Amino acid sequence: xxxxxxxLKRVIGAVTAAATVAFVAACGSGDSGDTASDGSVTLxxxxxxxxxxxxxxxxxxxxxxxxxxxxxxIKLLSAPYDATKQQxxxxxxxxTLPDVVGLDGAWVNDFAKQGAITDLSKLMTDANYDSGQxxxxxxxxxxxxxxxxxxxxxxxxxxxxxxAKAGVAKVPTTRTxxxxxxxxxxxxxxxxxxxxxxxxxAVPNGVQNDVMSWLWASGGSMxxxxxxxxxxAPVKSTVEYVKSLNDAGVIAPGSLTMKEQDKVEKFTNGQxxxxxxxxxxxxxxxxxxxxxKFEVAALPAEDTYTGKRGIPYASWGIGISNSTKHKAEAxxxxxxxxxxETNAKLSTIANGFPGNKNAKPDFSGSDPMFKTAFDIYxxxxxxxxxxxxxxxxxxxxxxxxxxxxxxTGKSSVDDALAKAQESWSSVID
Amino acid sequence: xxxxxxxxxxxxxxxxxxxxxxxLARRLxxxxxxxxxxxxxxxxxxxxxxxxxxYSFRDNVIVQENPVFAGFANYTxxxxxxxFLIAIKNTAIFISVSMVAHLLLGLAFAMMLxxxxxxxxxxxVFRIVYILPWLFTIAVIAVIWRLLLDPSGVVNYVLHSLGLxxxxxxxxxxxxxxxxxxxxxxxxxxxxFFMISLLAGLQGIPGDLYEAxxxxxxxxxxxxxxxxxxxxxxxxxxxxVLDLIWTSQQFAxxxxxxxxxxxxxxxxxxxxxxxxxFSEYEFSTASAAAVIVLLLxxxxxxxxxxxxxxx
Numbered sequence: 001x002x003x004x005x006x007x008l009k010r011v012i013g014a015v016t017a018a019a020t021v022a023f024v025a026a027c028g029s030g031d032s033g034d035t036a037s038d039g040s041v042t043l044x045x046x047x048x049x050x051x052x053x054x055x056x057x058x059x060x061x062x063x064x065x066x067x068x069x070x071x072x073x074i075k076l077l078s079a080p081y082d083a084t085k086q087q088x089x090x091x092x093x094x095x096t097l098p099d100v101v102g103l104d105g106a107w108v109n110d111f112a113k114q115g116a117i118t119d120l121s122k123l124m125t126d127a128n129y130d131s132g133q134x135x136x137x138x139x140x141x142x143x144x145x146x147x148x149x150x151x152x153x154x155x156x157x158x159x160x161x162x163x164a165k166a167g168v169a170k171v172p173t174t175r176t177x178x179x180x181x182x183x184x185x186x187x188x189x190x191x192x193x194x195x196x197x198x199x200x201x202a203v204p205n206g207v208q209n210d211v212m213s214w215l216w217a218s219g220g221s222m223x224x225x226x227x228x229x230x231x232x233a234p235v236k237s238t239v240e241y242v243k244s245l246n247d248a249g250v251i252a253p254g255s256l257t258m259k260e261q262d263k264v265e266k267f268t269n270g271q272x273x274x275x276x277x278x279x280x281x282x283x284x285x286x287x288x289x290x291x292x293k294f295e296v297a298a299l300p301a302e303d304t305y306t307g308k309r310g311i312p313y314a315s316w317g318i319g320i321s322n323s324t325k326h327k328a329e330a331x332x333x334x335x336x337x338x339x340x341e342t343n344a345k346l347s348t349i350a351n352g353f354p355g356n357k358n359a360k361p362d363f364s365g366s367d368p369m370f371k372t373a374f375d376i377y378x379x380x381x382x383x384x385x386x387x388x389x390x391x392x393x394x395x396x397x398x399x400x401x402x403x404x405x406x407x408t409g410k411s412s413v414d415d416a417l418a419k420a421q422e423s424w425s426s427v428i429d
Numbered sequence: 430x431x432x433x434x435x436x437x438x439x440x441x442x443x444x445x446x447x448x449x450x451x452x453l454a455r456r457l458x459x460x461x462x463x464x465x466x467x468x469x470x471x472x473x474x475x476x477x478x479x480x481x482x483x484y485s486f487r488d489n490v491i492v493q494e495n496p497v498f499a500g501f502a503n504y505t506x507x508x509x510x511x512x513f514l515i516a517i518k519n520t521a522i523f524i525s526v527s528m529v530a531h532l533l534l535g536l537a538f539a540m541m542l543x544x545x546x547x548x549x550x551x552x553x554v555f556r557i558v559y560i561l562p563w564l565f566t567i568a569v570i571a572v573i574w575r576l577l578l579d580p581s582g583v584v585n586y587v588l589h590s591l592g593l594x595x596x597x598x599x600x601x602x603x604x605x606x607x608x609x610x611x612x613x614x615x616x617x618x619x620x621x622f623f624m625i626s627l628l629a630g631l632q633g634i635p636g637d638l639y640e641a642x643x644x645x646x647x648x649x650x651x652x653x654x655x656x657x658x659x660x661x662x663x664x665x666x667x668x669x670v671l672d673l674i675w676t677s678q679q680f681a682x683x684x685x686x687x688x689x690x691x692x693x694x695x696x697x698x699x700x701x702x703x704x705x706x707f708s709e710y711e712f713s714t715a716s717a718a719a720v721i722v723l724l725l726x727x728x729x730x731x732x733x734x735x736x737x738x739x740x
Contacts, residue, residue, distance in 0.1 A: 110710055202685075253580035
């Protein structure tokens with residue numbers, strides 16, 4: 001009896017040990033993109049789009065694809081933007097990216113240099129794909145690594161009630177008019193301020209959306225021949241303008257640690273009269289404050305500027321992992337999402353603008369402001385110089401820190417720009 | 430006696446007779462039982478730590494296929510980076526002030542909950558109220574305090590209504606205040622754990638010690654100094670060291686409230702390391718910073734282990 005019990009114990013011990021080893025080995029051998037016994041391929045697609053679209057909508061678009069292509073299955077890995085970013089950064093580092101990945105233009109350079117995402121130019125050639133239908137492509141060293149599927153522009157949002165209360169009849173179109181309107185709104189009483197400037201350094205995209213947008217709206221550039229050019233007159237005038245808004249006391253307090261969502265919340269609550277924000281937030285604002293009267297407009301430019309206005313944008317970009325075994329199938333899925341019909345449908349439900357030039361989003365069921373924004377978009381040009389730059393978040397953060405020094409009176413505009421230029425030059429070679 | 434000794438000595442000789450194979454299998458059995466734990470410790474602790482240490486001695490790890498050995502270059506870079514030195518200073522202030530405040534508040538509340546002056550129901554109500562901050566997750570705490578401390582938020586409204594301030598105070602956005610404000614939030618969220626542990630300690634002090642002290646003619650303060658504190662000493666020391674270690678790893682609260690800003694005013698070792706890795710993609714310097722943090726934490730862990738052994 002004792003013998004049997006001890007043998008049993010030994011067997012249990014050995015089985016537990018073997019199971020643990022098997023479990024640990026299984027943990028380490030996770031491989032995306034498997035071919036099933038029936039020859040069908042499963043592609044993993046990590047993105048944050050599903051989380052931002054109305055529930056179930058993205059699944060429908062994907063299931064249409066799998067219905068047309070029974071040999072390809074798509075497994076959606078949907079998570080919020082920040083979580084997706086972290087997952088992809090670690091996945092890129094360990095070369096375990098899912099087969100198809102949602103990309104932000106700001107990540108492309110780093111992922112491409114790490115060899116984590118594949119050269120799409122080659123896949124387009126192999127598949128005889130007509131790249132002429134694409135509105136834009138994000139390239140590194142002349143090769144395409146990301147294709148924007150849906151673009152979201154960042155126009156100026158204006159609270160009509162606050163503007164009227166402050167006695168401003170017309171939505172500002174120049175910097176002088178904007179400063180004047182912001183001053184009047186701030187003077188109209190209560191805690192209301194003219195403008196919100198989120199400069200939180202945890203996610204420093206305020207530099208792109210709320211600061212550099214002023215530069216691009218006047219046709220300026222922060223780069224010259226791909227190199228940083230932060231000490232140029234247009235950049236200096238932009239920073240001086242932001243400083244003048246700060247000196248005039250028209251910026252909502254707390255901007256140094258303000259996040260993008262705080263900005264939207266303050267605008268929604270009528271605490272700020274104007275903000276530069278993603279068009280994607282129109283529905284959110286309307287849902288949270290149904291009675292708020294607001295409209296979108298082109299970003300104000302320098303008083304003498306008459307050229308086309310750059311309008312900042314963010315994209316839902318797409319790329320393919322370099323380590324996937326099923327690049328052709330992955331590209332088939334990418335070209336489906338960029339197809340004229342699917343792309344129009346996706347843009348419509350996402351309230352964005354299509355990545356396929358020929359796709360026409362259907363504005364009939366959406367807010368008229370989207371039509372206005374589409375007109376602004378077509379009259380100007382999409383501008384976001386951070387797309388495709390190396391370590392773009394780091395560039396934004398170092399610029400952010402210098403701007404904070406300027407706004408707190410600890411540095412002059414010239415010194416801050418010289419330091420930012422030095423810092424950027426060490427990153428962009 | 431001699432025969433007993435002889436029979437005892439003979440026994441192993443008899444048992445040694447079975448084949449060698451069986452002895453080996455039997456000897457391996459304990460390792461079989463230990464192996465699940467041992468494998469998990471190796472895979473989840475030893476391997477990552479060794480990898481991070483090896484990364485810290487190489488250049489451009491992860492982002493490049495073939496990183497080269499860089500000696501102590503990453504350590505030199507980190508230790509001469511002014512932002513890292515600020516992060517060390519901020520972390521030291523953050524953890525030491527938090528620990529002292531956790532201890533004082535925890536002890537004060539624990540003594541209030543242990544007093545015989547209050548009834549059972551009152552104590553139960555206060556116990557729930559005092560423990561509430563500990564029940565929220567850090568993300569919720571960060572959101573609540575960001576809303577409360579907004580320049581046009583509740584805190585400023587109350588202070589303004591009471592006539593204590595004239596203009597809205599920029600609590601988290603002012604470089605001069607941000608560190609103290611995040612420390613305050615951390616104190617608020619962390620004191621209940623001290624309170625619970627110290628309350629358990631207080632309830633374990635035998636009543637006859639107080640009675641003996643009372644017979645000796647001591648007053649309340651003397652009993653606190655000569656009975657309560659010495660009895661709580663092991664709990665206090667353990668909690669203090671553990672709190673220093675835990676608070677030094679606080680990342681989520683800082684990241685969600687200030688992100689290390691404004692102007693590095695709340696930059697901690699954790700946020701610095703995160704930015705190095707996931708924003709600058711400098712995994713080598715991030716690893717070097719992580720190893721330095723590991724060494725500093727090990728010093729604290731050493732005191733903790735020594736104190737535990739003394740007990």
